[in-house]
Amino acid sequence: MEIESTPHSAPLAQEHDEVSIFTKCKRPVVIQFEDLVYKIKNKDKETKKTSKNNGWRTILKEISGEVLPGEMLAMMGPSGSGKTTLLTTLAGRRSSSSIIMTGSITYNNTPFSSSLNRLTGFVTQDDILYPHLTVFETLLYTALLRLPKSINKQQKVSHVEAIITQLGLVNCRDNIIGDHYLRGISGGERKRVSIGQEVLIDPSLLFLDEPTSGLDSTTAQRIVSVVGELANQGKTVVMTIHQPSSSLFYMFHKVLLLCEGHPLYFGKQSEVMNYFSSIGYSPSVAMNPADFLLDIANGIVMGQLHGNEVEVKEELVNAYNENLREKIKEEIRGKGEEKRLEEKKGILKSNQKWNTSWWDQFTVLIRRDLKERRHEAFSSFTVFQVLILSFISGALWWKSKSLQDQTGLLFFVTGFWGSFPLFQAIFKFPQERLMLMKERRSGMYRLSSYFMARIIVDLPMELILPTVSTAIVYWMCGLKPMPTNFFIYLSIVFLCALVTQGVGLAIGAAVMDYKVATMLASVIMLTFLLAGGFFVQHVPIFIAWIKYISYIYYTFKLLLGSQYKENDTYKCGNKMMSCRVDEIPIIKVVGLDHQGLALGVMLFMFMFYRVIAYVALMRVAVAK
Structure with a gap:
C-alpha cells in the first residue's frame, strides 16, 4: 500500500488542531544526577599493565546537576572531556559491559525505565538516515512505527506535516535525504529531519549530541531556536555543544563545563561569567563567553599559553569543589521537592512495551x-x-x-x-x-x-x-x-x-x-x-x-x-x-x-x- 500525504494546501491551523495533543509536554520530567562516576575498561594490554587503576579509565568524575522541565542545558568542554559519555549515560544508553558507574541518576525520583524510554528523544551527532527516502517519507515511517495505535494514520500524516512546517522543511519536503554519494538535502536540513524524528513522539526528554556540528552560524542558530521552542513547551532538553556563538550561548538556561571528566561549573548561564570572575578568571577583552569558557577549560588564560595549563585546570577543579559541589547537591536534594513529586505522577506507567503490533x-x-x-x-x-x-x-x-x-x-x-x-x-x-x-x-x-x-x-x-x-x-x-x-x-x-x-x-x-x-x-x-x-x-x-x-x-x-x-x-x-x-x-x-x-x-x-x-x-x- 502506497503512502498518501495530505495536500500542501491544508491549513496549518487545522493540522495543529488535529495534533494539539503533541504540542505541549503533558509529562514533564526532572533529571537529577549526583556524584556520577563513569569508568571503562582499557582494551589495550600495555595500558592495562601500566595503569594505576587495574586497567580502568575514569571518564566522568563526580558530576552532579539537575535539569528541570522547560530548561535547556548545554554541556560544554574540549574534545575528550566526557560530554558525549555523560549525554548517553543520562539518556539511559550506556553500554552494559566493560563499565563501572557509581552515583545516581533519577528521573522524577525514579530510575530509568522502558516506559521512560518511550518519552525520550535522542539526536545523534551523525545524522543516521536512509538516503533514498524523501523528508516526508522518513518522518512518516517514523511516525507509523513510533506513535501509538490509538492515533489513526490520518492523524499521524497530519502530525508529520505539522512537524515539517514547524522545522522549516516545507521546501525540501519531497526531496531525498541523500548521502556522500547521492545529492540530497543540505546538512542543516538533515539535522532538522533528525530532530523531527525525535520530536514526532512528543518527548518529555530530548537529548542532542553536537546538533550544530559542521553547520554555519545561521543554520545553527535556527536549529537551537527550534530546540528552545521545544523547551518552552515544558520539555527537558540536554545537549552537548563544542563552541557555540555568543547568540547561541545566551539561549541556554544552564551550562555544565567539563575538563578531562571533571566539572568546572554547573549552574545558570547568566551567572557563569560572574562565577569565574569571583575566583580570579575573567577575559581581558570583550569576547564570546563560550570561547572564554573553552579557553580556561583547556588551561588557557587571557588567550595565551604559559606552559602551566595543568596548574590552571587543577585550580579550577579545586575552586569547583570548594564553591559549587556541595551547593549543587543541596539544591538537588532540597529545592523543588514538592514540584518534583507532582511531576512524578505524570510519568507514563505502562506494561505495554511496544506502541504498535x-x-x-x-x-x-x-x-x-x-x-x-x-x-x-x-x-x-x-x-x-x-x-x-x-x-x-x-x-x-x-x-x-x-x-x-x-x-x-x-x-x-x-x-x-x-x-x-x-x-x-x-x-x-x-x-x-x-x-x-x-x-x-x-x-x-x-x-x-x-x-x-x-x-x-x-x-x-x-x-x-x-x-x-x-x-x-x-x-x-x-x-x-x-x-x-x-x-x-x-x-x-x-x-x-x-x-x-x-x-x-x-x-x-x-x-x-x-x-x-x-x-x-x-x-x-x-x-x-x-x-x-x-x-x-x-x-x-x-x-x-x-x-x-x-x-x-x-x-x-x-x-x-x-x-x-x-x-x-x-x-x-x-x-x-x-x-x-x-x-x-x-x-x-x-x-x-x-x-x-x-x-x-x-x-x-x-x-x-x-x-x-x-x-x-x-x-x-x-x-x-
Whole structure:
C-alpha cells in the first residue's frame, strides 16, 4: 500500500488542531544526577599493565546537576572531556559491559525505565538516515512505527506535516535525504529531519549530541531556536555543544563545563561569567563567553599559553569543589521537592512495551524497505555486472554439445551464484548497524519484525537477476531445451542464490566488520568451491567431509541432475560407442543419485543460515 500525504494546501491551523495533543509536554520530567562516576575498561594490554587503576579509565568524575522541565542545558568542554559519555549515560544508553558507574541518576525520583524510554528523544551527532527516502517519507515511517495505535494514520500524516512546517522543511519536503554519494538535502536540513524524528513522539526528554556540528552560524542558530521552542513547551532538553556563538550561548538556561571528566561549573548561564570572575578568571577583552569558557577549560588564560595549563585546570577543579559541589547537591536534594513529586505522577506507567503490533511494524518496514532497497539491489553497476557476464558465458559456451564443456558451464554457474550474492549480503547488516541500533534503542520495532521484513523484501530482489541471467545463459549455451528442465534448473539457481545470501547475512551479522567479513567470506567460499567436486576428484579422506557442508557441492549436484539422469548415454570413442553419463569422472565423483537428499540439505541451509544471522543480530541489536 502506497503512502498518501495530505495536500500542501491544508491549513496549518487545522493540522495543529488535529495534533494539539503533541504540542505541549503533558509529562514533564526532572533529571537529577549526583556524584556520577563513569569508568571503562582499557582494551589495550600495555595500558592495562601500566595503569594505576587495574586497567580502568575514569571518564566522568563526580558530576552532579539537575535539569528541570522547560530548561535547556548545554554541556560544554574540549574534545575528550566526557560530554558525549555523560549525554548517553543520562539518556539511559550506556553500554552494559566493560563499565563501572557509581552515583545516581533519577528521573522524577525514579530510575530509568522502558516506559521512560518511550518519552525520550535522542539526536545523534551523525545524522543516521536512509538516503533514498524523501523528508516526508522518513518522518512518516517514523511516525507509523513510533506513535501509538490509538492515533489513526490520518492523524499521524497530519502530525508529520505539522512537524515539517514547524522545522522549516516545507521546501525540501519531497526531496531525498541523500548521502556522500547521492545529492540530497543540505546538512542543516538533515539535522532538522533528525530532530523531527525525535520530536514526532512528543518527548518529555530530548537529548542532542553536537546538533550544530559542521553547520554555519545561521543554520545553527535556527536549529537551537527550534530546540528552545521545544523547551518552552515544558520539555527537558540536554545537549552537548563544542563552541557555540555568543547568540547561541545566551539561549541556554544552564551550562555544565567539563575538563578531562571533571566539572568546572554547573549552574545558570547568566551567572557563569560572574562565577569565574569571583575566583580570579575573567577575559581581558570583550569576547564570546563560550570561547572564554573553552579557553580556561583547556588551561588557557587571557588567550595565551604559559606552559602551566595543568596548574590552571587543577585550580579550577579545586575552586569547583570548594564553591559549587556541595551547593549543587543541596539544591538537588532540597529545592523543588514538592514540584518534583507532582511531576512524578505524570510519568507514563505502562506494561505495554511496544506502541504498535508486530504486524503493523512488519508491514510498515516492508514498505520502507521496498522503497530503499530497490536502489541498492538494482544499481546500474550490479545489473551491468550480471548482464555482461551472462552474455560472455553464453558466447563462450554457445550451443555447446560437449559434456565436458557443459559440466564446466554448470560448475561456473554454481560458482557465480555461490559467490555473487555472498559478497552482496555480507555488507547489509554492517551497513545498517547504526540505523538498527538507533531505531531499536528508541523502541521503534521488534528485532523479529525488522528481520522478517528484511528477508521478505530481499527475496524477490534476489531472484530477479538470477532469472534474467538464467534466461540468457540457458538458451545460448544449448542446455536441454525442455521447459521442465529449464524450470528445474532455474529453481536450483534460485535456491543456490538464497542459500548463498543466507551465508553472507550470517557472516555479516556475526562479524559486523567489513574487512573481517570479506576475508572470512572469501575463505569460506573458496573452501566450498574447492570441495565442490569439479577441481579435485581424489580428495583425501581426512578432509573429504568438507563437501558435505558445502552448498557449492549440493548445488552442482542438483544442476547436474537437472540435465542428466543416471542411465543417460552419449557417443564416445570417435562416436562409435555409447557411454554412460555417470561414468564421466567429474559426474562420477559428484553423483547423480540422492537428488532429494541434496535438495533437503539446501532447504535446511536456507533456514539454518538465516537463524544464525538472527541470533547474531540479537547480540548487537538489543534495545538499551
